[in-house]
Amino acid sequence: MERNPYFGADFFHFFSVLLHRLFGFITGNLGWDNLVSDEVQLIVLGGIGASGALVGTFLVLRKMTMLANGISHTILLGIVIAYFFSLRSIGSFEGHGTSAIHLPTLLAAAILTGVATAFLTEFFTKTLRLQEDASTGLIFTFLFALGIVLVTVLTKSSHIGTEAVMGNVDALQREDCWLVFVILTINALLIALFFKEYQLTTFDPALAQALGFSTVGFNYLLMVQVSATIVGAFRAVGVLMVLAFITAPVLTARLLTHRLKTLLFVAIGYGVAASLIGVALARHFLSVYDLALSTGGIVVTVMGMLFLGTLAYTMLWENRLRVLHKNLLNGESDLK
């Protein structure tokens, strides 16, 4: 493997190297095998950011983010089950960690646990008549605890458990790009294909029902997409930080716009931008201060900063409008 060209780069130098390398990839001078770890991280995190923004938009609008929080916890159980089945087919996991899990098995197990979580939560709310907040809280903590116990029993250490909730960007390999890319494509296709249906079942469930669209069906489809997004992200950022990828870009974009299509694109923009800045910052800290910080943690922090910045911007803008409005009423104008 060649030397990492980003080695020793600071924040701005990172971008100039990236541009050069991008040019190389476009012209074909560089290929798949030349992809270095910073670029793998960039692709994976950017992909998660875009996927998260796509599903997150509808989750936020449907007020279902806490269910996504539940799924992000219970998916550990799916990961453990997938791990167990892969373990049986490979034999031993010495030195493999989570990268040896068979990907289709992982995806299937994650989707299964995600849908099971949604179903159980609904069952406890509707049939057993437990209030909604409590059934959400009860189901996911139960399944998560079960996941941790199984991890401990199966692997004799809580290492996988820690990796699943913390994530580790440095353990990513080129193959991880594929999983993220596949999930992003599926998310984009499903949302493009069912845009009208998602829109209708989100904003006017009663009308959707009357027109014959199943709100419940699209809820479950969304849950499938959420589960896939979370499992695609767990190796990089862990099952909990992916929630920031799902909520933060959308909530930031909502400060600026309320039009659904614009919201989707602005949210994707924020998600990808945060990943880009985050990876560059991680490299910067390593080169300049010799600090090896968690890239996932940096990206999430950047997302928080972007939210605060956008919030400050909108609040200042509102304030200026208010002042302008008052001046206009008083007959003075500071329009120049």
Added chain:
Amino acid sequence: MGVFHYFTDPVLRAPTIGTMLMCASAALVGVIFFLRKQSLLGEALSHAAYPGVIFGVIAAAILGFTDLQETALTSFILWGAFFTALGALFSIYFLETRIKMRSDAALCFILALFYGVGVLLASHVQFSLTSFYRQVQVYLYGQAATMTDIYILIYALLLALIGGVIWVFYKEFQIITFDRNYAETLGINTKMLDALLFVLIVSAIVIGIRSVGVVLMSAMLVAPAAAARQFTNNFSKMLLLGMGIGALSGFLGNYFSVELGVALPTGPMIVLSASFLCFLSILFAPRRGILWRMIRSTIFQSQRQQENILKAVWRLGKGKSASFENLKRLLGANPLELWFNLNRLNSNGWIIHDFTGYHLTSEGELFAAKIVRLHRLWEVYLVDYLGMGVEKVHHSAEEMEHILTPELERELTLLLKDPKQDPHAQPIPPLEV
């Protein structure tokens, strides 16, 4: 090992008693937040305590403490966690009130954001303060087994504090939980009480994460409260019961993690115990439990069919009998259920089975007449007093004939002046004295 052993053994007693006290205090706060329908607040706050844990460690390291001075380190960690959890609470409040973010989004956003900052700081600790890293990771899933006797004292104080505050402000908490508007008209300072409750929940979480961990702490607020709710409608009983269930889960978690012998982590075992206790309550609690509800509904259904059988045979005319096939067709019933209910009617002495089929005894005759009377009285009432159309009343009466009590029958008779005909011009059987 005997159960008693867990309270006396020098190694086991601190984790056992400590977690029991901790779970009891978390359950107390949990009951109040369950009734406010804010159970998920604990989830956000416990994750938000994680960066505080690491701030505490970093601060302790900067001030020159080592990873071996556990008491000092623990107090730094607790204060750090307390402040970030409080910060998360304020952020959620700000997002919900100032920019009208929906509650679920605000909770999830703050949870993920604070946790992400925590992971960032943790990576710093792992890299630069490696000897402290083990201390930090303990707070992720909790580690009850390494707790020392000092924790019994800490948790006892916590329980005393939370219990004491709830004791003193019991009336006020009850009023603001169930009727906020009424509380305000009484001049109760709801803002101050809310703030007090928030301090309580943050304290319970911050101190609890040592044994259950930030990821699972919220379960200890939800599960005992949801379980207790199944047994009682009374606030004080629910608090006490929740406390008991919490303490029991704390004990069971420790017990199973030791007894099962595969070095199971205590925190998740406590959560599993609490969840199982909650599931059992949801299934089997008297009155509200799902099993009793199903039994009650089955009994009612069977009673209803028995009454319908009597009615069907009565309609055929005096002394007439009906075959099993005939009844099955008339009632559209499942044969097994019908057979069971016919047997019950037979043993009650209301129906006799002979070679002609099933026919009513004189007692059965009276009983059937009474049901028909209720049905037709209700129809008269709907038409005369509620002004419903004659053709619409039959379905409602089909239901009400099984529900009306003798007292209601008497009232209806008086109100309607003992009518002789129903709206379909059918005779109403007279009231038997």
